[in-house]
Amino acid sequence: MNTMRSNARPVELQEGFYIPIALDTNNITSLSPFLVPQDHLAGSAIFYGMSFFMFFLFVAGTAINVLTIVCTIQFKKLRSHLNYILVNLAIANLMVSMFGSSTACLSFGNRYFIMGSVACQIEGFAATLGGMVSLWSLSVVAFERWLVICKPVGNFQFKSTHAILGCAITWVFGLAASLPPLFGWSRYIPEGLQCSCGPDWYTTNNKYNNESYVMFLFFFCFGVPFSVIVFCYAQLLFMMKAAAAAQADSASTQKAEKEVTKMVVVMVVGFLVCWMPYASFAVWVVQNRGAPFDLRLASIPSCFSKASTVYNPLIYVFMNKLFRSCMMNLLGLKSGDDEEASSTSSVTQVSSAG
Template identity: 50%
Template structure:
């Protein structure tokens, strides 16, 4: 495959030796990416840090659902520490200042924790499907199931992110050469087979689970709403859940579809030409998921939000209604909106 990076390869210093500007892109491009990464580091550290602190402080939040949310926050925090922070420093300097060993470590850690985050979203969606749609009858999703689900995300991710450390593909500087990831740039059967395997097992599979689970959830909720046409609460809940599901799916696609698509297109088309800046953008853009994942999946969670406001306001939530206060102090599962289907079941998006 020929890329702009390949053409310039013999004309620019190595990615670990000296600034890559103006050979690959203007210095302003590197500074712009540094600003983006700096913003992501600050916001992601703050919001995910809040999720972790609140989850540890309030025992009432230790429900099966919240174990998965905490796993997601931990994964996002690690992406921020080992990915966004290093990328921020590298873009300020214009090259990968920490050397080849750290490059490989960064590529591995970001891939590992990023895939943990992706599969956490899939497990979260599947948990909602089991609880709401009841495909297994009276089966109850309990703490041990959540722990198994969280363990699965790490084991599965390890299975698919360790091969580049042992020769099946590799972790190399990406695009602007200020971050590292799987080598989907240089082609070859070794790299291409790994990229395609990674695409199927760590993007297509979790995305399929998310789409199936939330589609089933919406169908169930619409059926409930149809039975309770005169209930404004039910109709409002349907609209709220629909908006939330759309936000969840769109956020997933916006973050990860460009990165996955670029990797597959380049891996299957050896003659494509990509500018280094364009080749880098999907990787940096995917890191922004660490900011709005907790906003969509956690802060829109009524019980968690009440605990957060209570903590920040020194023990009292000044914005809580009587219903929300009751929900916060209860030991039940975390819900954004609950609607009875008339048979004792409750429909809830997250």
């Protein structure tokens, strides 16, 4: 059976997980996602396909983010204050890849969360923390670039202390979002096809106040960062368009304006692809208690968020000509970006946001 009703009367297992009694079975405890394969939710091909996908995310996400960190250490020209947050983003992505994608790969391969309830708590917390730090890092990237490039407070001198503060804020906010389920405000349980763990957003047990926690995540961890990103990049875009209009005969300025426009669109779309499915689906379930939904579809938002460990570095690092050039050199490959990266400083400065 592939659907469940979120208002179904639950049975609490020894592990602290709730299985809806609406499922037709004489031995309800045998369906525990910590004990047996969840073949009643989907066919084996779906589980194995998801396992392969998670394996790809684990390998690609780990490789790309490790490469980002190593490249920053190796090349002194990348160790600017404005790139601190990109390294912070890579570390957060590594946390999701190491704890989230790897665990989900093993669980999907076995068709249930084979490592048990304690590991579920650890994976849920670590993946949520990494995801929240990654999410807030994207907004800090936007804010830093707006502060430095648009100069809303005049000739502001951006120093290492400001960069470190920006990174620290992402971890404080990340912990503020990921710690509550460990202390009774919501909880971490298997989600979707029961092979990865995350905050409980689909049961109706009032003991954990799941609804209020979901709304907290939606407004504080999605609404606020998204508003910051849209505002800062919109200001950056307006500034570049004004510069392009004032220098209509300058080919370099027109090129810079087009590159910034492309960068802004890609970054905003990337953020929405990463977090919109998770946020919208969780809020829909909270606002439509009792409506049936397919648990296979409930696994999709988690996949999009975990996939961000791969496409976020592609957006925020590989679109940066200087970063891309250094990575090519690190891998022993020649790059045609070197001269362009050094000759178009204004574009490079802006592109360091992506």
